[in-house]
Amino acid sequence: MLKRGALLAAANWQTVAIQFVAETTFQVLLAVPILGAAILVAVLLGADLADLLQGSLRDIFTTIASTLLSEPVAFVAFMTAFSVVLLGGSVLMFLVKGGTVDVLLAANSAAGPIEREPITFENLRGASRFTLQRFTDGCARLFRSYLVLGLLLMSVYALSVGSYLIVIVRGYQAVSGRVLIVGWTFIAAVTAAALVAWITLVNLLYLLTQIAMAVEGVGVGRAARAVARFVRAEFRPLAGVFVIVFALVIAATVASALAWSGVGLIAFVPLVGLAVFPLQLAALLLRGLVFQYLGLTALGAYITLYAGYQLRQSVFARGGHDAGIGHPEDGRARPASAGPDFVRSGVPGA
Secondary structure, three states: OHHHHHHHHHHOHHHHHHHHHHHHHHHHHHHHHHHHHHHHHHHHHOOOHHHHOOOOHHHHHHHHHHHHOOOHHHHHHHHHHHHHHHHHHHHHHHHHHHHHHHHHHHHHHHOOOHHHOOOOHHHHHHHOOOOHHHHHHHHHHHHHHHHHHHHHHHHHHHHHHHHHHHHHHHHHHHHOOOOOHHHHHHHHHHHHHHHHHHHHHHHHHHHHHHHHHHHHOOOHHHHHHHHHHHHHHOHHHHHHHHHHHHHHHHHHHHHHHHHHHHHHHHOOOOOHHHHHHHHHHHHHHHHHHHHHHHHHHHHHHHHHHHHHHHHHHHHHHOOHHHHOOOOOOOOOOOOOOOOOOHHHHOOOOO
16 A cells, blocks of 8 residues: 555656745745844844754744743734744645645546556656646645644644643642642653644644545545444555554664764865755755655555545445355455455455
């Protein structure tokens, strides 16, 4: 399934590029109020602008927000501007994701058993279903439902992070100045790890719900119920794909960090250090494209798994028992005349 997902993403490479451009635009939009607030802090409070702009966007945001707490009006203005940009950029991402999912669904239906065939240009071209018309139609068809789902996701994020901060602050106040502070540090680390695990699980369910909404053309409520049935029926292969993709993302993150630190060492070499800036731009471009490709590989694998599940459900609903098909959730269902891989292909007539 992962090989099929990787080939579908490669055949429709335009979606990788569009997702990369959209996410980069989102990050640039987020940087605008942060840079503006950094200049405001430097002018209003006399802070060093270079110190404020150190680290990632998340680090800069935390530094500026904590600094502006002493100026309530400026803090509210900053949070309002950041929230507006965050909402607008998120809406852009929801819009683009609809076109991407629609293209990969079409590619999965037309590709045939591409993962079992030689990897050639002709086979990849047969799985290419990207057209500007199809992409924009997918954006228009799924935008409203994806917007509702995305706003729900942002609400879950806000509640999760808010609950985490409340637990951390209240717990620290309770043990402040006591011997228990060391134990509380460990508990805080475990809580942070639990928050990361929870957000990762939420993101997986969010992606599966997007697939269900696109495949079945239903709203958030019915899609959520369909995902629950799908997870129960396909838990093992779904968990396998998730674990492998998660490991690949961690490996890519570590490789990216090592490469970035290696590029940073060049800055200390006279004259050669001038090449650091274009190298950093190239590294950022490569990193963004690789992570987008991994994400669409996972999306293609989940689409393959969901399409196979839906196919078995539809065959069973038409009286599959009489055609030699077992129960759709027993993991062994297949037509008597089909090969053993029919149930996992997700391709009608494969």
